[in-house]
Amino acid sequence: MIDFSRVQKELVECGKDVEGSGIKLNIKGDSLARLIGSIPGPIGTPYEGGIFKIDITIPDGYPFEPPKMQFTTKVWHPNISSQSGAICLDILKDQWSPALTLKTALLSVQALLSSPEPDDPQDAVVAQQYLKDYQTFVGTARYWTETFAKASSLGIEDKVKKLAEMGFPEAQARSALDAVGGDENLALERLCS
Amino acid sequence: MASEPDASEISAVFERMVRNRDLTLFLPFIFGLSNAASRREGEDSSPENENEESAQRERIILINPFTQGMVVIDGASSLEALLRDFGRGKGGRPPASKESIDALPCFKIEEGDEGECVICLEEWEAGGEVKEMPCKHKFHPNCVEKWLGIHGSCPVCRYEMPIDEETGKKRDEEDGEERRRRIGREVWVSFSFNGEGRRNENSNQAPSDDSNDS
Ligand SMILES: [Zn+2]
Ligand SMILES: [Zn+2]
Numbered sequence: 001m002i003d004f005s006r007v008q009k010e011l012v013e014c015g016k017d018v019e020g021s022g023i024k025l026n027i028k029g030d031s032l033a034r035l036i037g038s039i040p041g042p043i044g045t046p047y048e049g050g051i052f053k054i055d056i057t058i059p060d061g062y063p064f065e066p067p068k069m070q071f072t073t074k075v076w077h078p079n080i081s082s083q084s085g086a087i088c089l090d091i092l093k094d095q096w097s098p099a100l101t102l103k104t105a106l107l108s109v110q111a112l113l114s115s116p117e118p119d120d121p122q123d124a125v126v127a128q129q130y131l132k133d134y135q136t137f138v139g140t141a142r143y144w145t146e147t148f149a150k151a152s153s154l155g156i157e158d159k160v161k162k163l164a165e166m167g168f169p170e171a172q173a174r175s176a177l178d179a180v181g182g183d184e185n186l187a188l189e190r191l192c193s
Numbered sequence: 194m195a196s197e198p199d200a201s202e203i204s205a206v207f208e209r210m211v212r213n214r215d216l217t218l219f220l221p222f223i224f225g226l227s228n229a230a231s232r233r234e235g236e237d238s239s240p241e242n243e244n245e246e247s248a249q250r251e252r253i254i255l256i257n258p259f260t261q262g263m264v265v266i267d268g269a270s271s272l273e274a275l276l277r278d279f280g281r282g283k284g285g286r287p288p289a290s291k292e293s294i295d296a297l298p299c300f301k302i303e304e305g306d307e308g309e310c311v312i313c314l315e316e317w318e319a320g321g322e323v324k325e326m327p328c329k330h331k332f333h334p335n336c337v338e339k340w341l342g343i344h345g346s347c348p349v350c351r352y353e354m355p356i357d358e359e360t361g362k363k364r365d366e367e368d369g370e371e372r373r374r375r376i377g378r379e380v381w382v383s384f385s386f387n388g389e390g391r392r393n394e395n396s397n398q399a400p401s402d403d404s405n406d407s
Contacts, residue, residue: 099311
């Protein structure tokens with residue numbers, strides 16, 4: 001059984017310090033088992049200025065088992081899968097401790113953005129690029145931040161989702177929106193023609 | 194390519210494995226290595242291989258003749274990193290021994306004691322009980338017993354409790370199995386030696402150009 005009273009306390013605690021930490025926790029549906037975390041990209045990194053959303057699932061054994069966390073915002077980082085958003089971070093695996101909280105775990109994820117560990121990669125392609133061509137890595141990471149993690153791009157994501165829900169393939173919806181400068185109706189027209 | 198393993202690197206790796214007695218982990222396996230150079234000069238004209246990037250990543254192939262299984266590990270950043278991953282204890286600390294848990298002293302919470310049990314985040318209540326670990330960190334008896342039964346280390350400072358030798362060993366073996374499944378992007382291929390054909394099972398989004406049979 002999930003210790004819901006603990007999760008509830010954590011939500012309250014985290015909410016008190018949003019100003020200070022920038023870390024947000026929101027309930028996804030009507031259960032405390034699914035949450036959305038969001039962290040600001042650390043200053044001085046290619047992630048600066050972005051807001052990164054993380055899907056959180058609380059397992060039955062919480063807090064004796066780590067929460068499951070996965071980026072829903074696309075991010076270019078050696079320890080985060082550019083495909084799935086899976087995170088390679090020891091405290092979310094075998095180094096979990098019940099003294100950690102969702103907030104401290106999210107802070108660790110934020111710290112991971114600042115200090116990648118390419119020798120223990122989640123995404124081998126990104127890690128290779130980081131090691132062999134650092135400048136290109138920074139450029140790509142920054143571009144992904146601009147494209148996927150900025151407030152303006154969040155709007156685009158919502159529109160893509162809406163069009164995808166109408167039955168259009170996501171990639172097509174995205175390129176249609178791109179082509180018309182983000183106007184939803186024009187994109188729809190384009191997709192239907 | 195710096196990470197391209199050559200013969201001397203491999204033999205050094207084997208030497209280290211012998212020294213660390215990690216070799217048992219590898220005995221059923223035959224090592225194979227494949228990389229971009231050999232592939233490009235080879236039969237690489239099929240359209241699936243137009244993706245330069247995926248063709249340029251190294252592959253490490255492990256073959257287990259007993260189970261007739263083969264695992265292709267794609268894009269492992271280097272042989273070195275892979276082996277480090279194999280060798281490292283990744284399952285967290287095994288459970289504390291029952292005796293060591295039972296031996297933790299119990300205290301009554303006094304009026305005015307401040308703080309909380311960091312496991313359940315409940316504040317101390319006067320008259321309640323706490324258990325104290327050797328590192329002096331205190332928790333509710335139920336909370337800490339449950340945790341130490343899973344991992345034998347202090348939630349706050351990771352002080353290591355004595356573990357049960359037997360269960361420790363068993364868990365190590367299980368973890369080895371688990372680790373093997375988790376590393377890199379793996380493509381599991383079952384094949385049979387008597388030519389019954391083979392199935393190709395793609396465990397995740399690793400590039401599918403591994404099967405060059407058509
Ligand atoms: Zn407690
Ligand atoms: Zn301690």
